[in-house]
């Protein structure tokens with residue numbers, strides 16, 4: 001189904017047009033992981049990506065910042081068509097797109113503060129005082145001011161993911177991509193990470209795209225959720241959708257009424 005039926009009314013911050021990505025096609029055993037996906041995601045939206053294992057969720061997410069290069073189609077973020085950019089310009093454009101992962105991906109040999117400062121150091125242009133202020137602001141946003149000098153190994157899983165969120169926000173991105181951000185966490189910690197993401201969205205206006213196999217996580221946090229089947233957008237559901245056409249969509253709909261969602265969107 002073509003997702004253009006579900007465009008948000010405002011000008012989209014993220015626009016995918018006819019995006020496809022296959023793996024291993026040269027050997028004739030190719031997997032079409034993402035097939036001709038067109039999507040618009042509005043500024044300030046929290047957009048979920050659901051799907052069974054192997055449906056193409058992570059590949060689709062990695063196309064948003066060109067961690068995966070599409071074989072066909074265009075990806076535009078905040079007015080910049082990423083698929084047209086050369087290496088140097090793409091690196092600059094990626095400062096506008098933060099990302100967090102299931103495994104946190106922190107530097108183990110660096111303090112919390114140095115982890116958060118890392119993207120700022122890489123891209124340069126910040127003096128020490130400005131960098132220190134930015135790191136402090138980002139750590140305050142995720143309530144970890146007191147852990148600046150701690151090492152990742154001294155933190156809980158939830159605290160590590162909050163450091164990863166602070167690091168992803170350090171360069172002031174318009175977009176935060178989240179790949180299974182709570183899958184390594186217990187239920188209570190998951191709720192606290194969802195609260196942090198909702199807070200980041202509300203306070204900073206950051207547009208969030210989140211992949212999760214946990215439907216309750218997506219239903220609690222997202223304004224809309226795309227259901228991916230065999231690399232295609234099978235449908236897009238949101239609270240108030242009268243009925244869903246996919247099995248996952250039908251599982252999602254009642255979950256939109258959860259207490260966690262009410263708390264996050266109060």
Ligand SMILES: Nc1ncnc2c1ncn2[C@@H]1O[C@H](COP(=O)(O)OP(=O)(O)OP(=O)(O)O)[C@@H](O)[C@H]1O
Pocket residue numbers: 023024031032033051052053054055056057058059060213
């Ligand atoms: N680097 C790669 N090389 C070859 N095949 C790949 C690669 N990455 C993904 N695939 C294949 O593409 C398809 C989609 O994978 P993807 O990881 O995007 O799915 P997913 O929905 O995120 O799955 P899961 O929920 O299990 O993580 C799968 O068949 C997978 O095996």
